[in-house]
Amino acid sequence: xxxxxxxxxxxxxxxxxxxxxxxxxxxxxxxxxxxxxxxxxxxxxxxxxxxxxxxxxxxxxxxxxxxxxxxxxxxxxxxxxxxxxxxxxxxxxxxxxxxxxxxxxxxxxxxxxxxxxxxxxxxxxxxxxxxxxxxxxxxxxxxxxxxx
Numbered sequence: 001x002x003x004x005x006x007x008x009x010x011x012x013x014x015x016x017x018x019x020x021x022x023x024x025x026x027x028x029x030x031x032x033x034x035x036x037x038x039x040x041x042x043x044x045x046x047x048x049x050x051x052x053x054x055x056x057x058x059x060x061x062x063x064x065x066x067x068x069x070x071x072x073x074x075x076x077x078x079x080x081x082x083x084x085x086x087x088x089x090x091x092x093x094x095x096x097x098x099x100x101x102x103x104x105x106x107x108x109x110x111x112x113x114x115x116x117x118x119x120x121x122x123x124x125x126x127x128x129x130x131x132x133x134x135x136x137x138x139x140x141x142x143x144x145x146x147x148x
Contacts, residue, residue: 004081006099008053009074009107010034016069018062028062030055032075055079057101065104074107 016030032055037048055077057065069075079101086094 005078006053006081007076007078008032008034008099009076010053012069012071012073012075013052015071016066018066026059026062026066028057028066028069030069032077053077054096054098055101055104056098057104061101061104068106069104076103076105076107077101078103 010032013031013033016028019027019029021027032053034051034053035048036051037046039045040047077099079099081097082100083095083097088094
């Protein structure tokens with residue numbers, strides 16, 4: 001049983017590469033950059049870190065996503081982590097860990113896009129967070145303005 005489940009949200013780092021096996025099975029290769037940010041408690045500054053993941057999609061999933069993925073597109077990828085090990089001609093061992101995609105979704109908007117708009121101070125000097133509408137209501141209002 002393979003319990004190495006992966007879910008990652010990020011941006012495609014380069015245009016995907018479609019290849020076919022000798023038997024005609026499609027294989028789509030691309031990588032994603034997943035960012036995370038946090039506020040450093042000591043410096044009170046926001047910090048960010050990026051992790052990069054190689055992704056492989058096979059067969060129908062590769063065919064369905066090849067035409068819509070391109071560099072910069074936000075995606076949500078779910079799948080499993082797999083490690084491949086091989087020996088080069090000179091005898092050295094190489095290995096790589098990749099995500100074998102089971103689902104790929106185009107990321108249209110993020111809840112954090114809406115909640116970040118609420119950060120800051122209001123006219124009275126207090127936090128807007130205390131007087132702002134709920135994130136769900138804000139998302140609903142944004143979707144009414146721009147349904148897609």
